[in-house]
Amino acid sequence: MQNVLAIWQREMKSYFVSPIAYVVLTVFLFLSGFFFYSILTAVVQSTMMQGQFGQGAQSVDVPGIVSRSFFGTMSVILLFMIPMLTMGLFAEERKRGTIELLLTTPVGTFQAMMGKYLACVTFLVIMFFSSGITMSALFIYGHPELKPILGAFLGLLLYGCALLAVGLFISTLTENQIIAVVITFGVILVLWLIESFSTGASGVSKDILNYLSVIGHLDDFIKGVIDTSHVIFYLTFAFVGLFLTYRSLESMRWKG
Amino acid sequence: MIEVEHLSKVYNGRKAVDDISFKVEKGEILGFLGPNGAGKTTTMRILTCYMPSTAGTARVAGFDVFEESLEVRKRIGYLPETPPVYPEMTVESYLNFVAKIKGAPSNQRKSQVDDVMGKCSIGDVRNRIIGKLSKGYKQRVGLAQSLLNNPDVLILDEPTIGLDPKQISEVRTLIKSLAGNHTVILSTHILPEVSMTCDRVVIIHNGKVVAMDTPDGLTHQAKGAERIALLVDGPKEAVLEKLQAVDGVVSIQSTGGENGKPVSFNVECKLDTDLRRTLASVVVTQGWGLLELKGVSLSLEDVFINLVTKE
Numbered sequence: 001m002q003n004v005l006a007i008w009q010r011e012m013k014s015y016f017v018s019p020i021a022y023v024v025l026t027v028f029l030f031l032s033g034f035f036f037y038s039i040l041t042a043v044v045q046s047t048m049m050q051g052q053f054g055q056g057a058q059s060v061d062v063p064g065i066v067s068r069s070f071f072g073t074m075s076v077i078l079l080f081m082i083p084m085l086t087m088g089l090f091a092e093e094r095k096r097g098t099i100e101l102l103l104t105t106p107v108g109t110f111q112a113m114m115g116k117y118l119a120c121v122t123f124l125v126i127m128f129f130s131s132g133i134t135m136s137a138l139f140i141y142g143h144p145e146l147k148p149i150l151g152a153f154l155g156l157l158l159y160g161c162a163l164l165a166v167g168l169f170i171s172t173l174t175e176n177q178i179i180a181v182v183i184t185f186g187v188i189l190v191l192w193l194i195e196s197f198s199t200g201a202s203g204v205s206k207d208i209l210n211y212l213s214v215i216g217h218l219d220d221f222i223k224g225v226i227d228t229s230h231v232i233f234y235l236t237f238a239f240v241g242l243f244l245t246y247r248s249l250e251s252m253r254w255k256g
Numbered sequence: 257m258i259e260v261e262h263l264s265k266v267y268n269g270r271k272a273v274d275d276i277s278f279k280v281e282k283g284e285i286l287g288f289l290g291p292n293g294a295g296k297t298t299t300m301r302i303l304t305c306y307m308p309s310t311a312g313t314a315r316v317a318g319f320d321v322f323e324e325s326l327e328v329r330k331r332i333g334y335l336p337e338t339p340p341v342y343p344e345m346t347v348e349s350y351l352n353f354v355a356k357i358k359g360a361p362s363n364q365r366k367s368q369v370d371d372v373m374g375k376c377s378i379g380d381v382r383n384r385i386i387g388k389l390s391k392g393y394k395q396r397v398g399l400a401q402s403l404l405n406n407p408d409v410l411i412l413d414e415p416t417i418g419l420d421p422k423q424i425s426e427v428r429t430l431i432k433s434l435a436g437n438h439t440v441i442l443s444t445h446i447l448p449e450v451s452m453t454c455d456r457v458v459i460i461h462n463g464k465v466v467a468m469d470t471p472d473g474l475t476h477q478a479k480g481a482e483r484i485a486l487l488v489d490g491p492k493e494a495v496l497e498k499l500q501a502v503d504g505v506v507s508i509q510s511t512g513g514e515n516g517k518p519v520s521f522n523v524e525c526k527l528d529t530d531l532r533r534t535l536a537s538v539v540v541t542q543g544w545g546l547l548e549l550k551g552v553s554l555s556l557e558d559v560f561i562n563l564v565t566k567e
Contacts, residue, residue: 002356104305106359
């Protein structure tokens with residue numbers, strides 16, 4: 001455990017001494033702020049128009065609509081950000097030869113992997129907290145329901161954990177960060193778009209494709225419904241990613 | 257302390273290490289000598305549990321590197337070919353990190369880090385970013401890292417590469433001072449380094465052990481005698497007789513001399529004698545033609561080159 005902590009700590013420090021953390025955070029906050037603003041104005045305008053056309057009697061849950069579309073957008077932004085967080089984790093270690101240090105000290109492959117994985121998960125949590133700044137506007141000017149928002153954050157976190165595990169695995173495959181980031185992005189995009197392939201399919205294959213879509217499992221969370229099957233989906237996904245990472249690190253030793 | 261038996265490693269169908277066996281006693285410094293690509297790094301990587309072997313066994317401090325790798329890893333300090341440093345960290349925080357992952361007790365960490373910084377004379381750059389340091393400093397940071405947590409066995413892959421002559425001699429002194437408490441394996445292709453620091457030398461070539469001896473033994477083998485080569489135009493038997501009569505000559509081999517051609521002699525003389533003058537005058541005063549005369553000296557380098565270019 002101490003080893004995992006040491007690796008985690010080093011990884012967190014290295015995020016924040018390199019420009020990566022700041023660039024990712026800045027871009028993420030800018031994009032999420034921008035989309036939050038445009039969603040908000042769009043929703044407010046449409047409700048005002050409804051009011052003008054005399055339909056104002058029924059109340060509209062503005063914060064609810066805003067937060068739902070905002071979380072949908074966030075999941076897409078994360079799709080672009082997550083490869084940046086994982087690209088260097090092992091690729092950089094391999095390039096610098098520090099992997100030889102990690103794997104010849106009493107730190108096991110598993111501990112090294114977990115330290116790194118937890119570091120990128122922590123970074124994701126930091127990103128969520130910082131995006132809470134934009135969300136706070138909803139609480140200041142309205143009374144949104146807390147549960148769906150927390151549910152959505154939980155869903156995004158699980159979704160993030162799954163994608164980070166994929167990224168971590170791909171980072172073990174190459175010494176080059178650019179290659180790692182591009183492949184990770186490609187793989188995540190496929191996992192995201194898989195749902196749209198399912199429209200042409202039918203029967204079991206349609207179900208399978210639908211099931212594999214990483215983003216489809218997020219819908220319920222954003223509506224505030226925490227369904228264990230979705231939780232299990234993301235956790236399994238993360239587990240498979242980590243398992244592949246572990247195997248890949250071990251096989252790297254055999255190949256030399 | 258280290259026992260290697262019939263170790264082999266195959267990658268991509270090529271035998272990088274081919275049936276190597278050797279032993280290192282506790283407190284000994286073993287030099288690993290060989291041209292680039294001979295299999296030095298691969299052997300070291302197997303010993304440090306970085307990669308498994310294809311066949312054979314290796315034991316460090318009585319533990320098998322494959323079966324009981326954790327126990328082995330607790331007892332070794334390893335400096336790979338390129339120092340395994342994180343360029344964005346400061347020297348001190350890096351060494352702290354390594355001390356942590358090597359399992360140094362938290363109350364000893366600071367003193368250990370100070371200690372290795374002192375040993376490798378990098379205390380003056382402790383707060384500098386490693387990425388900004390010169391090659392020599394990086395190398396010494398790498399060496400300092402390997403000494404952390406006082407390992408029984410040190411495995412150093414070309415420890416003096418990239419250092420200036422003064423630093424090289426400092427590092428050699430440091431390595432020598434480590435013997436006794438630590439068992440050291442170091443690889444190098446610098447020959448004087450071996451004769452200066454190592455108790456024993458293993459020369460490997462193409463993945464095979466081609467020689468194993470003390471540096472003195474190898475030098476002795478090379479310098480067992482002074483040799484002088486002569487090419488003389490004269491009657492073979494008579495020349496041989498005259499040369500053999502010279503004081504200090506141990507033995508003579510002769511070749512050639514058929515059909516009145518010049519004869520070449522290979523004269524072996526006692527150590528620390530120079531008989532070139534005497535031999536020349538013996539030949540010349542008899543009226544024979546002295547066509548060539550040269551001293552043949554074998555250095556450790558010649559032994560090395562002979563061994564690695566045999567095939």
